[in-house]
Amino acid sequence: MASINYDKIKTDAAQHPKPQDIKYTHGTAGFRMKADLLDSVVYRVGILAGLRSKKLDGKVIGVMITASHNREIDNGVKLVDPYGEMLHQSWEGYAAQLANAQTEDELVEVIKIIVKEFDIDETMTSKVIYARDTRPSGPALVMALEDGLRSIGAEINDFGIKTTPQLHYVTCCLNTQGTEKSYGEPTEAGYYKKLANAYRRAVEGKSRPSPLYVDSANGVGAIKLKELTNYIDKDILEVIVLNDDIKTQGKLNHLCGADYVKTNQRLPLGLNIKAGERAASLDGDADRIVYYFIDDDGTFKLFDGDKIGSLAGSFIIDLVKAAGLEGINVGVVQTAYANGSSTHYLEKVMKVPVSCVPTGVKYLHHEAEKFDIGVYFEANGHGTILFSLTATKLIRSSKGETPEQEDAIERLRALMELINQTVGDALSDLLLVEAILANRQWTLKRCNEAYKDLPNRLVKVIVTDRHIFKTTNAERTLVEPAGLQGKIDALVKKYKDGRSFVRPSGTEDVVRVYAEAATQKECDELAYSVAGLVYDEAGGTGGRPDEFL
Numbered sequence: 001m002a003s004i005n006y007d008k009i010k011t012d013a014a015q016h017p018k019p020q021d022i023k024y025t026h027g028t029a030g031f032r033m034k035a036d037l038l039d040s041v042v043y044r045v046g047i048l049a050g051l052r053s054k055k056l057d058g059k060v061i062g063v064m065i066t067a068s069h070n071r072e073i074d075n076g077v078k079l080v081d082p083y084g085e086m087l088h089q090s091w092e093g094y095a096a097q098l099a100n101a102q103t104e105d106e107l108v109e110v111i112k113i114i115v116k117e118f119d120i121d122e123t124m125t126s127k128v129i130y131a132r133d134t135r136p137s138g139p140a141l142v143m144a145l146e147d148g149l150r151s152i153g154a155e156i157n158d159f160g161i162k163t164t165p166q167l168h169y170v171t172c173c174l175n176t177q178g179t180e181k182s183y184g185e186p187t188e189a190g191y192y193k194k195l196a197n198a199y200r201r202a203v204e205g206k207s208r209p210s211p212l213y214v215d216s217a218n219g220v221g222a223i224k225l226k227e228l229t230n231y232i233d234k235d236i237l238e239v240i241v242l243n244d245d246i247k248t249q250g251k252l253n254h255l256c257g258a259d260y261v262k263t264n265q266r267l268p269l270g271l272n273i274k275a276g277e278r279a280a281s282l283d284g285d286a287d288r289i290v291y292y293f294i295d296d297d298g299t300f301k302l303f304d305g306d307k308i309g310s311l312a313g314s315f316i317i318d319l320v321k322a323a324g325l326e327g328i329n330v331g332v333v334q335t336a337y338a339n340g341s342s343t344h345y346l347e348k349v350m351k352v353p354v355s356c357v358p359t360g361v362k363y364l365h366h367e368a369e370k371f372d373i374g375v376y377f378e379a380n381g382h383g384t385i386l387f388s389l390t391a392t393k394l395i396r397s398s399k400g401e402t403p404e405q406e407d408a409i410e411r412l413r414a415l416m417e418l419i420n421q422t423v424g425d426a427l428s429d430l431l432l433v434e435a436i437l438a439n440r441q442w443t444l445k446r447c448n449e450a451y452k453d454l455p456n457r458l459v460k461v462i463v464t465d466r467h468i469f470k471t472t473n474a475e476r477t478l479v480e481p482a483g484l485q486g487k488i489d490a491l492v493k494k495y496k497d498g499r500s501f502v503r504p505s506g507t508e509d510v511v512r513v514y515a516e517a518a519t520q521k522e523c524d525e526l527a528y529s530v531a532g533l534v535y536d537e538a539g540g541t542g543g544r545p546d547e548f549l
Ligand SMILES: CC(=O)N[C@H]1[C@@H](OP(=O)(O)O)O[C@H](CO)[C@@H](O)[C@@H]1O
Pocket: 028, 029, 068, 337, 359, 360, 361, 378, 380, 382, 504, 505, 506, 507, 508, 512
């Protein structure tokens, strides 16, 4: 392969000029903002993906174009490392530098710095696979990406419209083919077959749970969930897919989807379930899922990521014990947004080690890798379970001494296949929850009784510059603006079971305030007092919301 052609990059880049006066930030989930501001960023991410692949000896890098649960007019782009992880942290700063280089000359300078810094062999081949969600801005951004990939001379593979986790899956499969970590057939059909087959094994001999209604946020999850269910026998799973209109503009995530349901704690538009029925909502790129049901008294009950994580964690622990594999350690990873009751339940009742890490999949994923079996879920419904290579080999090769042990081992084997270990995956997590319900023969209401959530509230505060907020202690303590944390602590102290923290969002231009307390009234009071404090003392803008105290 020839070296990088910097002249070609300069010419190509001129077709994708960076807008003036915009500073791009690489946040929790890559670059994300209004789609019409992303052309130059996506072009440059193409170059970055090519460089990353060269650095990793030609391993395949994934690029996903999506803005997940954001508004339809937003879009975003993120890189997927070879085994399905998010882009390595050491590259994030360079990603931002590439995006912010104002001229073509500056862009080339940054590329040269990256080549030098990472000692990249320019002549190495580079391979990139990419996909997008159903957003109308997707096709034009894919063209910008392809231009970037051609500029750097990468081999390109268009995976089409896919869910984010499907792209992570296929990237991992392509890079592990023929190795002991071989993850599966690197195709969309391979993905469905793997999940469907594992589900069948996981629920073998158990009767089917009642039908599940799914709000798919009018996004890519709608098409892909329908395809998945075509691979699964109706006798073992019945899914009714709703909010599946991906054609009408303006419907994506509008008054529906996992983020809407979690934030507003109410049913999405287009879904009416009766007492005793259960439903789930996906987000715009189908990497999150939350469940819910209507209680006998007609109230809406959310079964969020914390609940799913706790359910999955306790089920796995029981299976590991029943399998006679107690040597395998199981741990759970959460973020500061995890409900205090879930942490208490896991640590004190289930006696599971729980770690708390900063928001964002990359932190959760890496922490979960420290356990033989690491369960991680964000409260918003993003999560998965990781099995270490040692645990995988042990579970694969174990022979039970009794039929009960053998049954538990076989179910663990099935779960290992069922769970998309490359990233949180709404479709795989849906099957996981359904498999647990079938195995336990429990209703969702029964699962929900494991612990009672503390009332909680998440509030957004718009400020002039969210980058002045700096945190520590897994984002639970503010270091800057100086003095603010002390004032938050003073407010928290007034409330029974009170807890509150403030951090800048990595995906939206806002600061988030989270609070929980013994009653909803007290919790709201605490949340809006802290929000008011942040607004008044740290550059609140755009009009002080009435509810702020
Ligand atoms: C409170 C919250 O839900 N934060 C979300 C949100 O991140 P922020 O950095 O808070 O904007 O989007 C991330 C990407 O989807 C997700 O990982 C995270 O959990």
